[in-house]
Amino acid sequence: MTAPLGYAVVDTETTGILPGFHHRVAEFAVVHVDHAGSITNEWSTLVNPDRDLGPQAIHGIRAAEVRQAPRFEQFAGDLLELFRGRIVVAHNLQFDSMHLYAEFQRIGVDVSRYLSWGLCTMRLAGSVFPGVQRSLVECCRMVGVDGVRFHTAHGDAVAAARLFGRMLAEAPRLVASRALSPATDLWELPALRRNLAKPVRRRSLARSEPHFLARLVDRVPRDGEPEKDAYLSVLDGALLDRQISVSEADALVEVAHEFGLHKAEVIGVHHDYLRDLARAAWADGVVSEDERQDLKVVAALLGLEASEVDRVLSQEQASPLERPESRAAQVNVGGLVLRPGDRIVLTGSMRRQRNDLKEEAMALGLQVVSSVSKRTRVVAAADPDSLSGKAKVARALGIPVVTEDAFLRALEALR
Incomplete structure (x- = not known):
């Protein structure tokens, strides 16, 4: 019997509980642990599940993060190499192996025999550390594993790997007895193409996306006047909820490039849009504090200074009779407005x-x-x-x- 190289500790974050309900893996991590219990390698990626992300309050993954992440089939070959010759380990192995099996099954690969000989740290914990609770967080707290970011695939896989390392140190014979495999063919996983896509990691909690204006070039050679109506239409729709999502920012950049708008012209369009909102706010002769704050929110989203709001409100108040024909009816003052029948x-x-x-x-x-x-x-x-x-x-x-x-x-x- 071929001796295993070590262990592959895995964790998944998913869009739901049951693969049968079309739930998919949204993040995956593998941490290698040697026979002495030391971590020797870490690998993780977000996964594009090609569907909504389910309980985001639990796993904390945003759709903006997975849009550029690989699909499962793009890194399945890399995953098999990470598994090859190693015993798979997970905290609540039944859950993770269920989703792993389903993902591999979708691409025609059967890993059921391999997964059936995995080790579950949740089950082992009760034998190695009597009285410990079942959750990964509580198990780690009891044995002194800290400093990890729980509820991410990478963080939970590292935590489970360190917990498993403590188990190997505390009860090596018990772990070894559970890890016995009766056949060498359990290690004979198929070979798939590798390196089809780069892993995509979660963003740091402190990291923020640059403003979408930063993605526009300062000057694009073109002939004639730019078409701005299409850009304004996309902009107005994007601002209905008073935020600009990554998808909407991409659309704005795409429209700007399509019509040859360079950065200075887009900023000019943003100023015009803010002025239209100011005109609409003055339509009843009064600008409330809520309306003023709304304009400040819009200005920030458009990359404009807060002082610009006071400036355009003052200008529009000072010369109501001299205002050019307003486009105020085309902008959504205050954001989304719904009407019966919508x-x-x-x-x-x-x-x-x-x-x-x-x-x-x-x-x-x-x-x-x-x-x-x-x-x-x-x-x-x-x-x-x-x-x-x-x-x-x-x-x-x-x-x-x-x-x-x-x-x-x-x-x-x-x-």
């Missing part, structure tokens, strides 16, 4: 129960439907960068995708 689509696992939101919206005269069409007013999403089929169709049709908070504010305004 067709709404909901997507993703929101904080509020889906049925409660649906009943509340319908009681206010809205039509809540299950599919997106050209007649859809907005798609309300748990994550505005959602990869769900509904969100993809909405973007293709130019239908705004707004946050749950923006949707709730619009419902409140309807009362």
Whole structure:
């Protein structure tokens, strides 16, 4: 019998509990541990599940992070090499192996025999450390494993690996007895193409995306005047929920490039948009504090100084009779406005129960439907960068995708 090289400690973050309900892996990590219990290698990546991300409040993964991540089939070959010759280990192995099996099965690879001989640190913990609780966090706390970022695949895999290392040191014979494999063919995993995509790690909690204006070049040679209406249309839709998602920023950059708008011209369009909002705010002769704060939020999103809000409000107040013909009717003052009869689509696992939101919206005269069409007013999403089929169709049709908070504010305004 071929002796194993060591152990491959794995952890997954998923879009839900059951693969049978089309839940997918959204993050995967493997940590190698040698026979002495030392960590020798770490590997992890976010995974593009090609669907909504499910309970994001639990795993903390945003759709903006997985948009550029590889799909499972793109790193499956690398994963098999990380497993080859090693015993798989996981905290609650049944859960992780269930999702691993399903992902490999989708690409026609059967890893059931390999996974069946894995070790579960959750089960081992009760034998090695009597009285310990089942959760990974509690197990690690009891044995002094700290300094890891729990509830990420990489953090949990490292924590489980360090916990397993303590088990190897405390009860090596017990662990060895559970790790016996009766056949060498369990190590004979298939070989798939490797290095098809680079791993994508989670962003640091302190890291922030640069403003999308930074992605526009300062000057693009072109002939004639730029077309700005398309850009303004995308901009107005993006600002309905008073935030600009990564998907919306990508769309704005794409439209700007398509029409040859360079950075200085886009900033000029942003100034014009803010001025249109200021005109609309003065339409009733009074600018409330809420309206002023709303303009400041928009200015920040557009990369403009807060002082610009006071300047344009002052200018628009001073010369109401000299204002040029206003485009104020084309901008969404205060964000998303819904009217009875509007067709709404909901997507993703929101904080509020889906049925409660649906009943509340319908009681206010809205039509809540299950599919997106050209007649859809907005798609309300748990994550505005959602990869769900509904969100993809909405973007293709130019239908705004707004946050749950923006949707709730619009419902409140309807009362």
